[in-house]
Amino acid sequence: MLMYEKFVITLISIFLLSFNAIAGSSGELVLSENEKPKKIKDCFEKLNRVTFSFNQGLDKAIITPIAKGYRKLPDPIQRGTGNAVKNLSTLITIPNNVLQGDLKTAAINTGRLVVNTTVGLLGIIDVANKIGFPKYVKEDYGQTLGAWGVGPGCYLVLPVLGPSTIRDTAGSFANVLGGDPWYNASIHGNNEFLNEGVFLTSKALSGIEFRANNIESFDNLEKNSLDFYSSVKSLYLQDRENKIENQNRGNIEVIYKNEEDWEEIDSQ
Amino acid sequence: MKKVLIILLLFNINTSKVYSIEPDVFIQSTVNRASQILSKNISKQEKINQLKSIAKDTVDIKGLGFYSLGSARKNLNESQKIEYFKLFEDYFLKSFSSRLAEYTNPEIEVNSKKVLNVNYTIVNSVLVGTSERPEIKIDWRVYTKDPKNPLIRDLIIEGLSLARTQKEEFSSILNSNDGNINALFKTLKKFSKN
Numbered sequence: 001m002l003m004y005e006k007f008v009i010t011l012i013s014i015f016l017l018s019f020n021a022i023a024g025s026s027g028e029l030v031l032s033e034n035e036k037p038k039k040i041k042d043c044f045e046k047l048n049r050v051t052f053s054f055n056q057g058l059d060k061a062i063i064t065p066i067a068k069g070y071r072k073l074p075d076p077i078q079r080g081t082g083n084a085v086k087n088l089s090t091l092i093t094i095p096n097n098v099l100q101g102d103l104k105t106a107a108i109n110t111g112r113l114v115v116n117t118t119v120g121l122l123g124i125i126d127v128a129n130k131i132g133f134p135k136y137v138k139e140d141y142g143q144t145l146g147a148w149g150v151g152p153g154c155y156l157v158l159p160v161l162g163p164s165t166i167r168d169t170a171g172s173f174a175n176v177l178g179g180d181p182w183y184n185a186s187i188h189g190n191n192e193f194l195n196e197g198v199f200l201t202s203k204a205l206s207g208i209e210f211r212a213n214n215i216e217s218f219d220n221l222e223k224n225s226l227d228f229y230s231s232v233k234s235l236y237l238q239d240r241e242n243k244i245e246n247q248n249r250g251n252i253e254v255i256y257k258n259e260e261d262w263e264e265i266d267s268q
Numbered sequence: 269m270k271k272v273l274i275i276l277l278l279f280n281i282n283t284s285k286v287y288s289i290e291p292d293v294f295i296q297s298t299v300n301r302a303s304q305i306l307s308k309n310i311s312k313q314e315k316i317n318q319l320k321s322i323a324k325d326t327v328d329i330k331g332l333g334f335y336s337l338g339s340a341r342k343n344l345n346e347s348q349k350i351e352y353f354k355l356f357e358d359y360f361l362k363s364f365s366s367r368l369a370e371y372t373n374p375e376i377e378v379n380s381k382k383v384l385n386v387n388y389t390i391v392n393s394v395l396v397g398t399s400e401r402p403e404i405k406i407d408w409r410v411y412t413k414d415p416k417n418p419l420i421r422d423l424i425i426e427g428l429s430l431a432r433t434q435k436e437e438f439s440s441i442l443n444s445n446d447g448n449i450n451a452l453f454k455t456l457k458k459f460s461k462n
Contacts, residue, residue, distance in 0.1 A: 075399075213402075220370050224363045226455050230440035234433040242427040261435075262421075265334045266387065266413065 040165065040237055043154035051157040052229050058160065059211075067212040078212070080124040085206040087116045087123025089138055091181045096139035100147045108134060137246070141179055142171030146244035155233055163236035291389040291410040292381045294418045298326045299376040299393070307373045319365035327364070328411055328419035329357050335421075336434045340442055340449060348449060355456040362460055371395075376406065387413045388421075 042048060070078065090113045097106035112128040120127040129136075145167050146152070153166030164172075175183055185191075186199035211218075225231040305318045323329070333356035334341050344352060375396040382390045389410045397403035409422035409431075422431040438452060445451035 216370065220367055224367050225437065226359075226459055227437050227440050230437045231433055233440075234436040235428050238428045238432065247427060261335050261338065262331075265331050 040152055041154050042233065044156065048155065048157040049229055051159055052232070054159060055157065055162055063208070063211055064215065067208050067215060070208050070212045071215070078209075081205055082209050083116070083120070083126045084123040085202060085209055086126070086136065087113065087120070088182050088202055089206075090116075090136070092141075092175065092179065093137075093139045095179060096141060096144045099141075099144045100139065105137075109136070112136065139243075140168075140171060141174035142168030142240070143244050145171050146240070152237070152240070155237065163232060165237075165240070168240065288415040289418055290381075291408075291412055291418050292378050292391050294326075294410065295391045295393065295408050295420075296376075296378040298322065298420070299374075299378070302368060303374055303376065306368070306371055312369055315369050316362075316365045319368050320361040323361055323364050326420055327360075328421050329360055331411065331419070331421060332360065332431060332434075333357070335431060336438050338435055338439055340438075340447065340452075344449065351453065352449075355453055355460070358460040359456045387411060389418075390424075 090109050094106050094109045094113065097103070097109060112133050115128045115131070115133075116123045116126060119125075142165070150167050152168070156164045156166060156169055158164050158169065174180075178184060182202070183199060186194040186202075187196055221231055221235075222228050301322050302319060305315055305322070308315065310318075330353060333353055336356070337344075337352070376393050377396060378391060378393045380392045382392070384390060389412050391408040391410055393406050393408065395404040395406055405426050407424040408420055409424065411419045411421045422429055424430070441452050441455055442449070
C-alpha cells in the first residue's frame with residue numbers, strides 16, 4: 001500500500017476514535033459495575049436509514065440471489081468454502097487473542113490454523129474440530145478495543161458492509177494497516193499465487209456464506225418487524241456486547257442490568 | 269382424630285406441590301405443545317391460530333407490553349392503556365406465532381435452569397440442529413412470582429433478547445414521531461391488519 005494511503009487511514013482511525021471518546025463522554029455504552037448500560041446513540045440516524053435502504057436494495061437485487069444460488073451447491077462445497085473462510089479468519093483472531101491477553105486461546109488457535117491449513121488442505125476440511133479442538137470463537141480489532149474499555153460510539157450503517165459502530169469501523173481499519181496477515185500476503189506478498197482479486201474473492205465468499213446461512217432468519221425478521229432498521233440495529237448491538245464479553249449464550253447481567261422497568265411493572 | 273389431621277396435613281402438602289410447576293417442566297411442556305402443532309398436517313393459518321392460543325396461556329403478554337413501551341407507559345391515561353393492550357396483544361400474537369410457524373417439526377430440548385431470584389428463572393434449551401440449520405441456543409426467562417402459574421417473559425436466542433429488541437423497536441418508532449403514542453398505535457394496527 002502506498003504511504004499516503006496508510007497515512008489517510010491512520011488519520012481516519014484517529015478521528016473516529018477521538019470522536020468516539022467525545023461521544024462516549026456524553027453518554028455512550030458503559031458497563032462498569034455500578035452503572036447500568038446506557039443507550040448507544042444513533043447520531044447519524046437519517047443517513048443510516050438511507051444507507052440501510054440502499055443495502056436492502058443491493059441485498060434483494062444481487063446478494064440474496066447469489067446466496068440462494070450458493071445454497072444450491074453440493075453440501076461438501078458449501079462446507080469446504082465455509083471452513084476455508086473461517087480458517088482465514090483465524091489470522092485476525094490470533095493477534096486479537098494476544099492483544100486481549102488470552103495467550104492460551106491464541107496458542108490453541110495457532111495450532112488450529114496450522115493443522116487446518118496443512119492436513120485440512122488450506123482450511124477446506126476442519127480437521128481441528130474433528131480431532132477435538134475447543135469450539136472456535138472469532139475475535140476482531142473492534143472487540144479488542146471494546147475489551148480495552150473503548151466505548152462503541154455512535155451506531156453506523158456502512159454501505160454494503162452493513163451495521164457497525166464508530167469503534168468497530170475504526171477497529172476494522174486495523175486489518176488494512178497490517179493487522180490482517182491474509183490482507184498483507186495478498187496485497188503486498190509479491191508472489192504469483194495471491195493478489196488483490198484473491199483477497200476480495202475471499203471476503204465476498206465470506207459475506208455470501210453468512211447471507212446464505214441466514215436467508216430464512218432475515219426474511220422472518222423483516223416480515224415480523226415493526227421497524228426492520230431498528231430490529232437489525234438492536235440485534236447487532238446486543239451481539240457485539242455479547243462478543244466483547246465473550247458470552248456465547250448472552251450475558252444475563254448485561255441484558256437485564258437495567259431491571260428497573262421489570263421491577264416497576266412487577267410492583268404495579 | 270390425630271390420624272385425620274395427619275392425613276389432612278399430608279394432603280395439603282401434597283396438593284401444594286402438585287400445583288407448583290417447575291419452570292423447566294413448564295417450558296418443556298409448552299414447547300412440546302407447540303412442536304405438536306407445527307408437526308400437524310394442517311394449514312399454516314390453522315397452525316398460527318393454535319400457536320396464538322398457546323402464547324395466550326403461557327406468555328405474560330401484559331407485562332411484556334408494559335416493558336416494551338419503556339418509560340412512555342408512565343404517560344398513558346386509562347383509555348390509552350386499554351387501547352394499547354388490545355393493540356399490543358394483537359401485534360404480539362401475530363408476530364410471535366408467525367415467527368414460530370416458519371419452523372416445521374422443531375425439536376427443542378430443555379437442558380438446565382438457573383434460578384435468578386424468587387421472581388425469575390432462566391431455562392436453557394436448544395433447538396436441535398438439522399442438516400439444514402445448526403443447533404440454536406434458546407433461553408427462556410420465566411416469571412415465577414406465582415409458582416403455580418409461571419409465565420414466559422422473554423426468549424433469548426443465541427444471546428439476543430427478543431423483549432429488548434422489541435422495546436428498542438418501539439422506542440425508535442416513538443422517537444421518530446416526537447414521542448407521539450398515536451403513531452405507535454397506528455403502526456401496531458397496520459401490522460396486525462396486514
